[in-house]
Amino acid sequence: MEGLPQKYNFSHCCRKGDFERRLCFFHNKKADIGFLPPLPTLDPEEKCQTYKNNRESFLNNYVYEVSRRNPFVFAPTLLTVAARFEEMTKTCCEEQEKANCFRTKAEPFIYYLKALSSYQKNACGALMKFGPQILQFINIAVLSQKFPKIEFKQLTSLLEDVSSKYDGCCEGDVVQCIRGRSKVMSHICSKQDSISSKIKDCCEKKIPERGECIIYSNKDDRPNDLSLREAKFIESDNVCEKRDADQANFMAEFLYEYSRRHPELSTPELLRIAKVYEDLLKECCNMENPPGCYRHAENRFNETTEKSLKIVQRECEHFQNLGKDDLKYHYLINLTKLAPQLSTEELTFLGKEMVIALTTCCTLSEEFACVDNLVDLVLGELCGINENRNINPAVDHCCKTNFAFRRSCFESLEADKTYVPPSTSQGLFTFHADLCQAHNEELQRKKDRFLVNLVKLKPELAGEELWSLLADFTNVVEKCCKAQEPEACFKEESSKLAAKSQAA
Structure with a gap:
């Protein structure tokens, strides 16, 4: 479109084609959306009237506002959020206490949006930085814990659909993302008897709700005949030969077997154990007696889990x-x-x-x-x-x-030694009487921002000194909001606090 690539600095992406163009747009997305104000909240009566007058325009505007504040969320999640938002609007507009209804009902799906946004961003970050194998391992760990009775061969087949879904979703191909998600859920539901006993109700739902229901369904019970440890990866004499024949498949099967036996472990911990096992075999398979070496693998796994637990x-x-x-x-x-x-x-x-x-x-x-x-x-x-x-x-x-x-x-990380703080306080110690109008939540936000900006200005200060200056800020607000002339009080107290921070 004329003028748009120049305005948003995308000209270099527009010169590329197809997959490379999509990826270029993806890499240039604005991850930091701090320039946007919080999501606008309309008066409940006004919200209901706007919905009644023009449902489509009202919902489109909501999807626009939510999407730009969540630039990496997958399209199916946004569609579910929009559907839930409409459901909530219909219900609350019938209520007497509209504001209370909106507040109560909005909380769970705002949490849902944030939780899925984090998970999706993390998975795509893994794919972009480490390649498809890490994403494959994440999916093996998650699916094997959720569906412990699934056969490895069946899991491998399901993973093909899951991988193509992530390709589309992580590149920002909305249509492929929606189709991919639908394909994965249809695959699971068509084989539900051999995959999980917990998803029957989910599979009876319509396509958008079905996906969310399966994602949030409980882990299936561990099969009774599943032993606590899989001996073939630790006690077998030909582990090294099997690994050498097909390393990727061998490691995938190890992770599948370990994950389905350990529902109590986190996904990152299962990946750590897989890495420990892979490194151990590199060591053992070069020795004279490999089985004598890798038979102690369980000890290594337990040590790794102990460290994470601490x-x-x-x-x-x-x-x-x-x-x-x-x-x-x-x-x-x-x-x-x-x-x-x-x-x-x-x-x-x-x-x-x-x-x-x-x-x-x-x-x-x-x-x-x-x-x-x-x-x-x-x-x-x-x-x-x-x-x-x-x-x-x-x-x-x-x-x-x-x-x-x-x-x-x-x-093991320490404070950044390469960081150069700003040369001036950039208005950090300039307070005004509008602080007295801030509600609890808004005042809390201002305190958080004050502390972060203080650390950016004075990164060398120890924790106790920073806590002390934050307490002073709280006291200044309390004192000046009770004063007869709050503005004059803020002016005087601000300069005292600035001087104290300079001396620190």
Whole structure:
């Protein structure tokens, strides 16, 4: 279209053709959408009237607003969100307490959108950075845990459809993405007797709802005749010969067998164990007595899981010892020191996501898998999906070196030594009386932004000093909003706080 490629800096993509053009657009998507205001919320009465007057225009506008704020979400997910939004609008417009109805019903599907957005972004990031094999391994782990009675041959056939779905969805080919998703779900439903006992109701639904239902269905029960360990990968004398005959298929089958036996482990942990096993065989198969070497594989797997478990326990201790807000500040400080190049919006979002992960998981019986899965998605958000990213080289190294072990790589990272803070405070210590009008949620957002920008300005400050300056900011707001002349009070207190931060 005339003028558009120049306006949005896509001219170089338009000179390419087909697949390369789509990929070029994908790599140049704006991952950071901090320039957009929060999703506009209409007055409930106005919302209902607009829907009544022109249903199509109302829904199109909603899809537009949601899509541009979620640039990497797959099309079928957006269609489901739109359908749920319409359902909610119909129901709430009949209610007396419309505002309350919208608020209550919107929460679960906003959470659903964010959860699937993170998962899809993470999967596509893995595909873009590490290639199709890692995505294949992620899908093997997820599907084998969900459908433990599926035969390996049947899983391999299903994975072909799953892979072509991701190709379309991750490249941004909307039509192929929708068709691919439908094909995967039809494949599962046509063989449901040999795949899972938990999806009968899902398979009776219409196509868009069917997919969501299967994704969120419970894991099937483990078959009674499934032994706790698969001996052929550890006790057999000809493991090295089998591996050498077809390494990709051999490793895929190992991951399938291990995953279906361990529903309690997270996807990243299953990938770590597969990597440990692969490295162990490289070592053992060059020895004089390979079976004597790889018979100790279980010990290596247990050691790997122990290390991951300790990281999760440490994070859940933070959750137990700090309140919700302090937990968030802890992560905002750490994440900003790690990747100060990211926008304030992205960093505050990541801090909140860490808190959601821990508050969701740290009280559950399946704490380990839940925390490890969700925190891995936050790291996926931090690493980003496309190439259009400016980030600390050490973080970049963790993001690109090894997908399965990036969590432990991040554990050992320190603050970015290459970062040069801004030379001025850029209005950080300029406060006005409008802070007194901010509601709790808005004020909380401003506190989060203040802390992140403070760390960006003063990355060398220790945690205690940063916490102290944040407490001072809270006290200034409280004091000045009670003062007779709030604006004058803010002016005076702002300069005191600026001076204190300078001296720190």
